[in-house]
Structures are given as C-alpha cells and as structure tokens.
Amino acid sequence: LGGLGEIGMNMALYGVGTTRKRQWLMVDCGVAFAGEDLPGVDLIFPDPGFIVAERKNLLGIIITHAHEDHFGALADLWPRLGAPVYMTPFSANLLEARRLSEPGAPRIPVRGISQASRFTLGPFDIETIPVAHSIPESMALAIRTAHGTVLHTGDWKIDETPIVGLPTDGNRLKEIGDEGVLALVCDSTNVTREGISPSETEVRESLRQLILSAKGRVAVTTFASNVARIRSVAEAAAEAGREVILVGRAMDRVKDVAAELGMLDGIASFRSADRFKTLARDKCVLLLTGSQGEQRAALARVAEGEHPEVTLAAGDTVVFSSRTIPGNEKGVGKIVNSLAKMGVEIITDRDALVHVSGHPRKEELRRMYEWIRPQIAIPAHGEALHLTLHREFAKAMGVKEVIRAFNGDLVSLAPGEAAIINQVPNGRLVKDGNFIIPAADAAITERRKLSFGGLVT
Structure with a gap:
C-alpha cells in the first residue's frame, strides 16, 4: 500500500489463504512529509482502507525499524487497524516517548521482540534477522509459510564496524538462503550506485x-x-x-x-x-x-x-x-x-566524509542475492527508476522471476508462477491539523488552487 514507486510511506501486506479466508500480516506503517504542493498539510499516510475492511483477519503489524517512513504513521492509523504491534525495545521506547509528548496520542499495545527472534502468527512463522542501518535495532524478516519463505529486507546495508548495534548477520541470511527462499523483497534505494557504502x-x-x-x-x-x-x-x-x-x-x-x-x-x-x-x-x-x-x-x-x-x-x-x-x-x-x-x-558531504547512506549499493545487493538465491525478486523501497534498475539487476543475478510492483498491486507468489493478479484500493491520506482526510478531499484541492492561483476579492 506504500513504498513502491516512491521513497517513504512504507506499508506492505503479506497474505495466506483463499480470498474469503485470507489472513494478513502488515510490515511497517510509515509516513511521508508534505511538500509545498500540499499547503497546510504536514504528513501524508498510505490509505489503509483495504486492510481496515479486513481488520478481523489482520494478525499483526511488524515494525522493521523506527524511521518515520517505516513507523511514523502508527499513532494516527493504529486505531483503524487494531492489530497487535511487534517491535524492538528502541522502536517501542521511541513510540512511547512520542505518545507522552503528544496529547491525545493512543496507547498502542506493543509486543516486544529482539533483532534475532522467532515467533508465529497464524500461518506465518516469522524470524527477525539483525541488519545494519542508520538507526539502531533494524531487522530483516524471514516470513515462512506452507507455500515458501519470503525474505523482506527492510532498510539495510553491510557495515562490518557499526558504531552502535549489530552488523548485518550475513551468516544467518546465508543459512536462510540455503533452506530455500521463494521470494526476496529488497531495498532499492541505492541501486544506482556502484561499490559498497562506507562505514x-x-x-x-x-x-x-x-x-x-x-x-x-x-x-x-x-x-x-x-x-x-x-x-x-x-x-x-x-x-x-x-x-x-x-x-x-x-x-x-x-x-x-x-x-x-x-x-x-x-x-x-x-x-x-x-x-x-x-x-x-x-x-x-x-x-x-x-x-x-x-x-x-x-x-x-x-x-x-x-x-x-x-x-x-x-x-x-x-x-x-x-x-x-x-x-x-x-x-x-x-x-x-x-x-x-x-x-x-x-x-557538507560534498566536502568531507561526514555522512554515509544506510542503504545498500550494488556490491552489497550482489552479496544479498548470493546469500539468499531467491526464486522470485520484488524490488521495493524506491521510485519507479530504482525499481526498474533493480529489476534488471536481479535478472543479471540469475533470478528467474522478477516482479516490478507498485502500490496497490496484488502479487501472487505461490502456487504457480509469480504474477500481479489484481489491484486493491490504495491512495493517500493527509493530516490536516487534527484531522486525517483523503488527499483528494475538496478542502485540500481548493487550498491547492488558492495557493497557486491566489484569491480575488
């Protein structure tokens, strides 16, 4: 519902079962910050209407890390979703600190997990794997089902010498690859860049x-x-x-x-x-x-x-x-x-090495593909160009089936060949003061017209 064809607003759903009895797992619930084209609006959310209609079948929400584009929409959207939330102590404590600083923010039931844990939600056997990123306690997810395993990387890089936290656990990722992985859903942010991100x-x-x-x-x-x-x-x-x-x-x-x-x-x-x-x-x-x-x-x-x-x-x-x-x-x-x-x-970073990215460049992506060796690849976390280039990269790495999906695409991974089989309702919500309304709401469109065209009295 978010994060495919754009940077930000990450929200993925994994489903198992027939259409009427499908059970769902949500990964991340992120936000984006509004630009000048949305005057008066601070935050933009993916519209979770599709899964809200299925909320009785939503088994849980897993947060891979505490960046705003991955967990920033939780406080506003959780009352609509109602499912238990799984996250590490750092993410949970940041969420609680925000609640205490924002009057009216809901108390969200959080079930604590570690970067290296394993638990079951209905048909999903979920393992968390430590990955290095630019925030502590980031995780990849191995989501095992009766139909196969999906490796969802979240945001990651290879940093053997992180200042805080654990490095990416390449050994465990390779072991998971050795077990056999149906699909890899992987960060595309730096697919345009050669080499390895500095430490x-x-x-x-x-x-x-x-x-x-x-x-x-x-x-x-x-x-x-x-x-x-x-x-x-x-x-x-x-x-x-x-x-x-x-x-x-x-x-x-x-x-x-x-x-x-x-x-x-x-x-x-x-x-x-x-x-x-x-x-x-x-x-x-x-x-x-x-x-x-x-x-x-x-x-x-x-x-x-x-x-x-x-x-x-x-x-x-x-x-x-x-x-x-x-x-x-x-x-x-x-x-x-x-x-x-x-x-x-x-x-700035043009003058000295005062910043490094938390996302993988091509050599790091190459290692991930060598570790996981997936049957199917789905590029994620990127704009259309990133997803397209990542698709070509995955093909060059020998992946037989590569699906370039965008927000709202319903992708069937198994049984049978991987394919986009449907489009589910998706869109954008905006936070206008204390109200959350569709981005296409008349109040927003009229305000945009006034900001660009002015007002004659």
Whole structure:
C-alpha cells in the first residue's frame, strides 16, 4: 500500500489463504512529509482502507525499524487497524516517548521482540534477522509459510564496524538462503550506485578531525534518529575538550531512549541549550535538529537569529552530517545562505566524509542475492527508476522471476508462477491539523488552487 514507486510511506501486506479466508500480516506503517504542493498539510499516510475492511483477519503489524517512513504513521492509523504491534525495545521506547509528548496520542499495545527472534502468527512463522542501518535495532524478516519463505529486507546495508548495534548477520541470511527462499523483497534505494557504502566508523574519523581542528564553535546537524552519529560527535568532542549541547526536542528524545538502553554508555553528559552562553567558543559542540531545512527546527531558528538561547557567528563551523532528501533543497539552501551571510564555514558531504547512506549499493545487493538465491525478486523501497534498475539487476543475478510492483498491486507468489493478479484500493491520506482526510478531499484541492492561483476579492 506504500513504498513502491516512491521513497517513504512504507506499508506492505503479506497474505495466506483463499480470498474469503485470507489472513494478513502488515510490515511497517510509515509516513511521508508534505511538500509545498500540499499547503497546510504536514504528513501524508498510505490509505489503509483495504486492510481496515479486513481488520478481523489482520494478525499483526511488524515494525522493521523506527524511521518515520517505516513507523511514523502508527499513532494516527493504529486505531483503524487494531492489530497487535511487534517491535524492538528502541522502536517501542521511541513510540512511547512520542505518545507522552503528544496529547491525545493512543496507547498502542506493543509486543516486544529482539533483532534475532522467532515467533508465529497464524500461518506465518516469522524470524527477525539483525541488519545494519542508520538507526539502531533494524531487522530483516524471514516470513515462512506452507507455500515458501519470503525474505523482506527492510532498510539495510553491510557495515562490518557499526558504531552502535549489530552488523548485518550475513551468516544467518546465508543459512536462510540455503533452506530455500521463494521470494526476496529488497531495498532499492541505492541501486544506482556502484561499490559498497562506507562505514559509520569512517564518518566518525572525519568528524573527529573536523572537531579537533576547529577554532570556533562547531555545530553538527544530522538526523535525530542516528544514534551512531550522536555517539561519534560526543566522542570527538570529549577528545577535543569540548562539551556537547543538544538543541531540538527530537534530538533530546532519541538521546534519552538511547541512553536508557545503554547505547550511549561511556559518553559524558550532554548539556541543554540553556548552558550555551556559559561555554567558551572553543569548548562547545552543538548537535542540532533541522538538517532537512525544516522551518521550525533548531538549525533554521539559529540561522535566522530567532533561537532564544543559541547563536552562531563568523569563525564558527556548521557540519551537515546528512544528505538532503529530494524536495528539501529549497529549505536547506535558505539555511546555508543565512549561515554564509554570517561568515560561518559550512561543510557538507560534498566536502568531507561526514555522512554515509544506510542503504545498500550494488556490491552489497550482489552479496544479498548470493546469500539468499531467491526464486522470485520484488524490488521495493524506491521510485519507479530504482525499481526498474533493480529489476534488471536481479535478472543479471540469475533470478528467474522478477516482479516490478507498485502500490496497490496484488502479487501472487505461490502456487504457480509469480504474477500481479489484481489491484486493491490504495491512495493517500493527509493530516490536516487534527484531522486525517483523503488527499483528494475538496478542502485540500481548493487550498491547492488558492495557493497557486491566489484569491480575488
């Protein structure tokens, strides 16, 4: 229902049984952030109407990891779904922290699982396998049924030296491949890129060198959920004799959850923004939210001189330890120009190795296919170009049946040949204030017309 033909809003369904008696498993329940083409709208969800109509047959929802595009829609859509939710402690604690910070958010019944666990839901025998990604406790899923096994990778990469958490368990994946895998549903994000994604350890060294050599303040902005990056910055700051100030509620929330689970053991205490004015310029490292140009995030407010406690000046350095997600270029560019006007030095991933992707490049994909050796491949997590290129890659790897599916496609994997056999209802919902309505709702379309055409009185 989401994530095929787009980046974001991941929501997959696996079904076993005849049409009238089919039982379902949902994997992920993600969100996307609205752009300028949807004025007044913050969030976009996949429309779960198809499975809501079948909710009595929805056995469970498994969250592969806690990135917004994989679990960000849970709080809003779970009341419609009602099924038990399975996730790791890090994901569960982040969900609970969000509930406590958002009045009216529902209490969702979570059943805790580990990155390496096995459990049964009706006809599904499910095994979770640790994979490396840019957030802790990410998992692939081996979904075994009477008709065969599906390996759903989730988001992953091969990183033998992750800063936080476990590396991708290639040995276990190969063992599953040896058992025989019917279908591989695999991340397509970086199928256009050759080689292997660099390790977080390499980013840590780059950040270390930058922080050690800086003269003024250093501000690092990154995705708040990247605990490895938070730890790397903290370690480099300690070596340089600097204290770390966290700026942004999301960063604070992730830090608290990570610390509770022991992921930040051995790290000096972080400081809050109200300590900023007490620290000399060469004794301070800032960790800020807002790497994607979000107007209300910490970095944008600092760049515009609107933050009540934190300021930057000529001679300071801002490191964008992130990549700009397509669609966010305008917001990021505005911040960069404001910082440049101040005389702040700006470092991005074009200048130094300050960010690495959490998704597999071609050589990593090649290893996954060699481990799993599936009969069928279904490229996932990508726009149309990514899915098309991944289809050709899978064919080159010797996979006999490759299905390029898009949102709403009902794919039959077994028995018989793999094929798209139907289209189920699918679409988009948007969050407009406290209301969740179809993206095609008259209020949204009229607002779009007004934003582009204006109003004459």
